Amino acid sequence: MTWLRDVLVDLADDSPQVDLAERTIAAHHRRRRTVVSLLAAGMVVVVALGATAAVRLLPDRRQEAASTGDLPARGVGPLSHAYKTFCEPARGEAPKGCRDGGWRVVTRSGETYHVPDALRSLAPGRTGLRDSPLAISRDGRKIAYYSADEGTFQVRDLASGRKTTAAQKVPKSLLGSVSRLMLSDDGRFVAFSKVPDFKDPALLIDMRGGAVRELPNRWVPIGLSPDGATITLAEYSPRSRLRTISNLWPSSSKGDTTSVILPVDYHFSPLAPDGRTVAVIENLSTAERPCRRGDLALMDTLTGEKRKPTVISGLPADVSQISLRTWLSAEEVTALTMSVRCRPASDVPDDEPAVIDQPYRTMTAYAVNVRTGKARKLATYRAQGFFEIVLPGPPGAL
Amino acid sequence: MDRNDSFREFVAAHQQALMRTAYLLTGDAHQAEDLLQSALLKVFGRWFRLSRVEYPEAYARKVLLNQYISWRRRRVRAELPTADPPDRLYSSEDSTIVRLVMRRALMRLPPRQRAVIVLRYYEDRTERETAELLNCSVGTVKSQAHYALARLRELAPELAPKLSDLEAEEARR
Numbered sequence: 001m002t003w004l005r006d007v008l009v010d011l012a013d014d015s016p017q018v019d020l021a022e023r024t025i026a027a028h029h030r031r032r033r034t035v036v037s038l039l040a041a042g043m044v045v046v047v048a049l050g051a052t053a054a055v056r057l058l059p060d061r062r063q064e065a066a067s068t069g070d071l072p073a074r075g076v077g078p079l080s081h082a083y084k085t086f087c088e089p090a091r092g093e094a095p096k097g098c099r100d101g102g103w104r105v106v107t108r109s110g111e112t113y114h115v116p117d118a119l120r121s122l123a124p125g126r127t128g129l130r131d132s133p134l135a136i137s138r139d140g141r142k143i144a145y146y147s148a149d150e151g152t153f154q155v156r157d158l159a160s161g162r163k164t165t166a167a168q169k170v171p172k173s174l175l176g177s178v179s180r181l182m183l184s185d186d187g188r189f190v191a192f193s194k195v196p197d198f199k200d201p202a203l204l205i206d207m208r209g210g211a212v213r214e215l216p217n218r219w220v221p222i223g224l225s226p227d228g229a230t231i232t233l234a235e236y237s238p239r240s241r242l243r244t245i246s247n248l249w250p251s252s253s254k255g256d257t258t259s260v261i262l263p264v265d266y267h268f269s270p271l272a273p274d275g276r277t278v279a280v281i282e283n284l285s286t287a288e289r290p291c292r293r294g295d296l297a298l299m300d301t302l303t304g305e306k307r308k309p310t311v312i313s314g315l316p317a318d319v320s321q322i323s324l325r326t327w328l329s330a331e332e333v334t335a336l337t338m339s340v341r342c343r344p345a346s347d348v349p350d351d352e353p354a355v356i357d358q359p360y361r362t363m364t365a366y367a368v369n370v371r372t373g374k375a376r377k378l379a380t381y382r383a384q385g386f387f388e389i390v391l392p393g394p395p396g397a398l
Numbered sequence: 399m400d401r402n403d404s405f406r407e408f409v410a411a412h413q414q415a416l417m418r419t420a421y422l423l424t425g426d427a428h429q430a431e432d433l434l435q436s437a438l439l440k441v442f443g444r445w446f447r448l449s450r451v452e453y454p455e456a457y458a459r460k461v462l463l464n465q466y467i468s469w470r471r472r473r474v475r476a477e478l479p480t481a482d483p484p485d486r487l488y489s490s491e492d493s494t495i496v497r498l499v500m501r502r503a504l505m506r507l508p509p510r511q512r513a514v515i516v517l518r519y520y521e522d523r524t525e526r527e528t529a530e531l532l533n534c535s536v537g538t539v540k541s542q543a544h545y546a547l548a549r550l551r552e553l554a555p556e557l558a559p560k561l562s563d564l565e566a567e568e569a570r571r
Contacts, residue, residue, distance in 0.1 A: 003564070004519045007497060008520035009520065011422060012421055021405065024442050027435070028439055178410060287447065358402070387403055
């Protein structure tokens with residue numbers, strides 16, 4: 001058995017490494033569009049009329065209020081968030097001046113700018129889909145992105161306009177279909193990870209010193225110690241795991257790794273200010289009861305030990321999805337929420353068309369006290385999904 | 399996470415394993431891509447239901463195998479390899495040659511036999527699991543595996559002793 005298996009494994013190693021997710025979604029859409037093109041023409045008129053009415057009724061349009069120009073060379077204030085735009089949403093309208101697959105940053109005072117230096121996720125003609133990540137430092141004063149011109153990651157100080165470019169080039173082909181970027185508080189370190197996890201590694205880049213440390217791919221970077229020596233990673237698919245790698249530099253060392261495999265599926269927050277804890281929410285969704293979740297709990301990243309869960313109070317009853325984001329203090333973590341209709345699997349027709357560009361949805365951020373569970377409203381945003389909106393600080397893991 | 403995102407996640411997590419199986423089944427990178435793409439299209443069409451079942455990858459694997467067998471029924475004439483086996487004796491320890499010979503021999507198996515070999519000996523699935531994936535009986539899996547190994551022995555005589563050992567070992571299990 002072993003001999004034949006070894007030969008077959010050896011043969012299988014020649015299999016191509018391609019990412020078929022976007023190709024499949026686009027092919028499904030094209031096929032569908034061919035069949036229903038005439039019907040769709042009529043539907044567009046109806047949907048456009050409805051969307052126009054709906055957009056007029058939206059309570060919060062602050063992020064689109066100002067006209068959107070390119071990010072000025074310097075003198076930009078701290079950011080509240082950034083969002084990625086795809087311009088043909090299935091329902092409703094795209095933001096004015098929409099650039100397909102491009103990033104926009106929004107300052108705390110409400111100015112919105114395109115980020116032309118950042119690689120777009122779509123090439124002209126809506127081809128060449130790949131993920132192009134962006135990160136905002138916790139203080140909102142720096143951004144990191146993949147520079148289309150430089151072919152690698154770049155960090156930009158928004159006030160001074162100073163750009164720092166990574167010493168090592170990263171081919172566009174390695175950006176993957178779902179990528180994550182984390183920028184350290186001081187802007188010195190950039191961590192990049194993506195799926196699918198081919199043989200290329202994830203990277204931790206020292207933008208100041210020029211060194212690059214390879215990391216395991218597929219893991220979402222959720223926290224980095226101030227000296228850049230210890231990184232915390234989370235894996236949410238196919239099962240939840242946490243990993244802490246310390247003693248990262250010099251880059252030739254393997255580092256000291258602690259991994260925790262968790263028995264159930266969790267959504268993770270970024271690493272808490274104490275450098276050892278994350279907030280988690282258990283994913284309890286099933287086919288017939290989607291969008292179910294457990295209570296909020298704190299978890300030790302080194303042991304996986306979970307403290308007593310806390311019921312989140314103060315959220316609207318229709319909140320169906322939560323993404324845990326930036327820590328506001330040692331007690332409060334950001335919960336970005338969406339209220340979307342969750343249908344049981346049996347209610348969804350098999351031939352329901354795939355949605356390529358999601359509609360723009362209202363998302364509301366709450367500060368949730370991790371001891372009491374009490375939530376207070378912070379802000380409202382519009383974006384196409386949790387993957388298309390970035391708040392300051394490391395990303396959480398859905 | 400919306401439907402597209404959860405599908406992307408699913409594909410990211412499982413496509414490489416499925417691609418390896420597709421490659422062993424087709425023996426060709428482009429055909430493997432086509433086969434997997436075709437299977438994933440079917441999976442995506444039902445994703446709302448599948449994304450909430452416990453093992454959507456099992457469904458995807460089954461679609462892949464069914465798609466492969468139905469393709470092969472249509473394409474079998476065009477796909478038969480034309481290259482001759484090696485014209486010299488080779489050592490069964492020479493891994494590069496063994497790989498080439500096995501690949502060529504595998505390509506000459508009928509589709510269902512090839513699928514049985516891949517599922518039983520590459521994916522290490524039980525006869526029952528293999529039967530379920532191929533929509534056939536356990537008896538059919540046993541007989542297909544026997545015929546497949548016999549055919550491989552004919553196609554790759556230098557590897558016959560190792561293949562015979564394999565079957566003997568299988569019989570003892």
